[in-house]
Amino acid sequence: MKKVPQRKTVIGIVGTAKNTGKTTTLNCLLKEAARRNISVGITGIGYDGEEADTVTLLPKPRINVQPDSIVATSERCLDISTAPVEILHRTGLYTSLGEILITRVLRAGLLVIAGPGKKEELRIILEKLKQYEAGCIFVDGSLNRIAPMSAADSVIFTTGGSRSTDIALLSSEMHAIESLFILPLAPAGILSATESVDVPLLLEAGDVDDLLPVIGHGLKTLFISKYISPAALVRLSDYYTNGPVSIQNIILPDPFVLLMNENIVHTHKSILKLQKHSITVSYRCLPKLAYITANPFFPEYTGNTYSPQFLNGTELLMQLRRSCSTPVFNTQETEPSLLFNACF
């Protein structure tokens, strides 16, 4: 009988790019959970566990699952998985690979996972996994996708040579990511306690210009309830440089709204600029950044094919550790128990 922890925890594994080590990290955590006899749930926000990368065609690590794991995956993935499963529930939610099924693994084997690609659907699937007594639920990321991870309690960020072969750039990017996780949670009741405006979307710079008559005169809190684009963020931060604006608080849904921007370093600079003008940027929801993993691997394009190459792993780890206060590990060189403990 598997142990179900008192508090069921959702751990998201997020990559800064494809091939940065999400599956390797997941396999490591699953192995440790099995050793500790903890009941696990597994799903993903994309497609993972296949033999070869869908773009580079290089071999990929595959997801090893143990008996009694509760897994949410698309129906067509079961045909190409080696682990036999029993279907516990048909969710009525679909991916391009069929209906998402809640299954129980009967025997150890390899599993291909294609879970919900949408934020709202991930929340539904996580509730289902919890209902089936999955105590520790892992959400496998996909490429650099991040939006649905707002449903996680804590996240692991994977980075490495596949994101960039410039170690200094990787370090400054991870520092920016970490900094965005350090921003505070918005105080409860702030929206009703101060004069505030709820703007769901700020996309183009012009959208911010249109907002100026509202935010410039007396309002204290701006709540961007869905998404702000990098261009709109830059324009917003410029207002404070150019003249007085009454808004003192900017509240965002979660850090992922900022993290999905291509240039996180620029995004972080815009936030710093706002903070310099005594603006508080906070979130409605803030998962914990558990740790960062560094993977030296990268696929190098050589004519018509890709070949596996590696950065200097020691140098990568050292520079990342120098830039970030969050723990940084090389998954393949770290004790699984250490990686598992660091999730909580």
Add this chain to the structure above:
Amino acid sequence: MVTEKYQPKKILCVPLDPVHDVGIKLINAELVKHGHTTELLAPDLPVESIIKKAAAGSYDFILVSRTLGYGIAELLARFVDQLDAAGIRERTKIVIGGKAVTPELAAELGFDKGFDEHASIENITAYIEGRAAAAQSASIQKVKKNIPSGHSYTFHHKEIEALLEQIVDKTLRWSEGKTTPGIRRAHLREEMLHTKDNAKHEQLQSQYHALCDREIVEGNSEHHFPKGVRIVRNDELHDLEQMLTSHTPHNPVTIQHNAGQPLVFKFLGSGCPVMDITHGKICERWGIDGFLIINPSWEARYEGLLEGMLTHENDGTITSLENIRLMKRWLDPATLLTVRAHRGLNTPETTLLAGEAGADLTKIDLVYGSLGAGTDPERLTMDGIESIRIAGKYKMAFDIPGNDELSGVPAWKTLAGLLINVMLGKKLGTHAILKPLFCYGPHIVLNGQMKLNFVDYNAAKIHALKEIVDCPIWPGEPIAFMTQTEDRVQSANATSYHASLAASLGVDAITIASTDEAYSRGPISIASRIDSIRAVTDAFRFMGNADIAPTPAMQTFKNQLIEKITETLRAAAEADHLPDAINKGLLGNAEDGAYPGKFGKGTVTSAGAQ
């Protein structure tokens, strides 16, 4: 155009690609035709502007087109994230289309659906209208064709008809009251297949073995098989089943661009039925219409056939009942299957097994089987007549390959031989299919009929046959024989040019080779099979309903062919019967490079003497 069942949808078409927006323009136009409300954005707009548009419009679908490259996956994933964060995915399905997009990649990127460059606009429209499953299954439905249907078998050339009647009547009269070990084994096999009495079966088997060579008896009784032959193992069959039941072919296609273009056949005969089926399934995915099972040449030399599911580590797949049934089980029901019967000492029994296993066609040519394939003319004439009767009983048409031309026999003699087979079929109530060669045969090389081009003489053969009789024509075998080289691109090109000519001439079917058929130095590779199928598919698309115009020389060649076919048949009609004509060299002689075969010589006996 949108029916009540499919409500009009509101769709945003987004060409994310900076340049390649042709595909999505075509899709947009089709969706408009179907009555949907669409908005086509300009290519390469900033993502923020696209999201703003999407957020303001309450669309049912956002269709994104983008050609994939490294780094583009991340760009698309970020776009999906932004749509998700903006709350657009709660009400809108997002779809990706472009080169290299697979369902797996669409899932990885977080799209609701993905279409690659092979997806038809109809597939995409059907998905939008909520009828994707029906449209997809309809797109892979093939209907089995009946090649003889639509042909009257009427002879337009009355002198040739009369001569053929004389030859065939004499031959049928000659065959009366005679039998061969091959005919007797076919009768015994038929009884064995239908008796439920074990003792009777054993008795019949004993009689059967008494008519067989020692190698066949040892194989069937003790499993001491000829070199390279063994029983197919259960794990091999299990693996085959696993493979075929766990995979669905993506985007099956048809080769023809219009219904009037010829059916396309390939050979199967790797020696191993499991490999044949694997190759066959892949060829089916590329649109092949049928296969010809080619047996090992040694199988034709022995009296008697091996039984069981057998594999053979050399060219030619053993045509046992079990092997043919295995192929029938796994090949698509619409795929036509031809079993070669005519080459040796087991022609009637092979035809019987083909019929019992549910094959659609068999291959019988009394003249080529004697002149080019080594069987005694008397024996093959007797066995062939019985085979044509058996084929009729199982409603199988038989195709008549004119491959004696490859020995050096002039085309007119070969065509005369084919016509004798057609008349035999007509007299015995079975449909024949003419198979003139589309080849650069030795006689043509020596006499220069194709010095200026490959079109005129091949076209002349078809026009000559069409002027003589209304009978299906299936150039082979394979087309472009002797024009292909070891260079796979050249080989595929040569096949496609000959296929274009066949389409232009309005023939019923063609047989095509793989691009490494003559040079594989072992089993033919899958890639080379697909090479020639793809080449012909493109040729058919290129030709459409257009024609290739031969030069005036074609008319001259055609008239000469008809004249010389008539002369050949006049001479053959003077002979006592068909074997006599063959033995006298009237349908091909030593000078041509054709020699009457010797296998089975002296085995035709009186039916009463058995």
